[in-house]
Amino acid sequence: MKKLLFFLFLVLNIITVYACKCKTDPLAENYLAADVAGIIRIINVYGENAEQRTYKADIKFEKIYKGKEFQTLNIRGLIGNSYSGACEIDVQPGETYLILLNKYNGEYSISYCSPKYRFDMEKExxxxxxxxxxxxxxxxxxxxxxxxxxxxxxxxxxxxxxxxxxxxxxxxxxxxxxxxxxxxxxxxxxxxxxxxxxxxxxxxxxxxxxxxxxxxxxxxxxxxxxxxxxxxxxxxxxxxxxxxxxxxxxxxx
Known part of the structure; x- marks a missing residue:
């Protein structure tokens, strides 16, 4: 029984350590805080870095609400093998998102927690x-x-x-x-x-x-x-x- 309890304790602690916790703000707050906001389409994904667990996406802006358009987005995770528990995200060519982002070290990046929303330009x-x-x-x-x-x-x-x-x-x-x-x-x-x-x-x-x-x-x-x-x-x-x-x-x- 003690071994079982100890095992459960370890499992729960592992889950706690690796759980992704996001700070979620309202849409309007995210907009006010962002330096770029718009609806983007994922064109291509490439440039996977297995050590840093990042990859890149070429994007096209379908609509720009704020800031200036850019063409390359850094993504946290691995192509087709991202782990949401580590706040990673998997994006696919053809998907569209509303993004509300700030530049960091001269680049724009997204993770599971970034202010973004799946969007369908045809239906919405x-x-x-x-x-x-x-x-x-x-x-x-x-x-x-x-x-x-x-x-x-x-x-x-x-x-x-x-x-x-x-x-x-x-x-x-x-x-x-x-x-x-x-x-x-x-x-x-x-x-x-x-x-x-x-x-x-x-x-x-x-x-x-x-x-x-x-x-x-x-x-x-x-x-x-x-x-x-x-x-x-x-x-x-x-x-x-x-x-x-x-x-x-x-x-x-």
């Missing part, structure tokens, strides 16, 4: 345009957001495959995104809400759902205090209308 064309408008607004007003952090929410009352926000009927927004400044209580519930910019349709219903249903998922490693203020970005994503678990009004996508 409307989403790419929503992001363009939201990012442009955030850029234009970034100085007004100094001292505040963007956060996401989750619907604690959700029962089906979509939240109450996405269940709003006859929603025809004039704007494709909305931003709210919120204060939270010690249970991370919204106790005060101030619109910064709205969808222009069903705004009162949206505010009621935010107050009633949502728990604010405060940023990781943030020393949250009751009454703290955060910014909430909502996106209108019609591409998700016929997707199971896809949210039409969402904090990410």
């Amino acid at each position: 064309k409307a989403t790419s345009e929503v992001l363009e408008k939201a990012f442009a607004y955030i850029d234009k007003n970034k100085f007004a957001f100094i001292g505040l952090q963007f956060a996401t929410c989750f619907d604690e009352l959700q029962k089906g495959d979509k939240s109450d926000l996405s269940a709003i009927k006859n929603f025809t927004p004039k704007n494709t995104f909305a931003i709210y400044k919120v204060k939270v209580d010690d249970h991370s519930k919204i106790k005060e809400l101030t619109p910064v910019t709205t969808f222009g349709d069903k705004d009162q219903e949206i505010e009621n759902i935010l107050r009633r249903n949502m728990i604010v998922d405060t940023p990781m490693f943030f020393n949250h205090k009751p009454g703290e203020e955060f910014l909430i970005l909502l996106l209108y994503l019609p591409d998700n209308a016929n997707t199971k678990y896809g949210e039409i009004i969402n904090f990410e996508w």
